């Protein structure tokens with residue numbers, strides 16, 4: 001239905017993604033990079049609202065302080081299933097393989113999630129999507145993540161539904177060190 005608008009948006013995002021990708025993907029931290037940990041809502045210094053569209057985020061980037069706990073309220077305003085996942089580019093790349101499997105097994109079907117199948121194991125892989133650094137939402141759904149960032153790291157928020165990251169559905173977490181509390 002909204003196909004033409006979606007294609008136009010995806011094309012536009014690909015353009016800006018190409019410009020952005022040159023800088024964002026040069027580093028590539030390995031495993032175990034400190035992206036932080038789940039935080040307590042009571043310790044959150046502020047709330048950041050994140051809208052997910054087909055296929056981009058609003059805002060396109062966020063700024064945090066090292067050690068800051070942030071409450072994210074994520075809402076899917078698109079027509080497709082989208083993810084908000086905090087991780088390094090390498091983590092996102094690895095997670096994209098898992099999400100590809102979820103699509104191949106019919107767990108993710110365009111604008112719908114098969115919740116029954118998410119509780120099953122397939123080919124020895126859990127189809128659950130319950131990592132604390134990530135939410136996976138159907139259109140119209142909204143969820144919260146409270147996250148405590150640690151030191152400066154190469155972190156992006158990204159959607160790893162197949163094709164979405166490639167279409168530009170990721171943004172940079174910028175660390176504002178100048179005003180960091182010691």
Ligand SMILES: [Cu+2]
Pocket residue numbers: 055081082083159160161164169
């Ligand atoms: Cu997406």
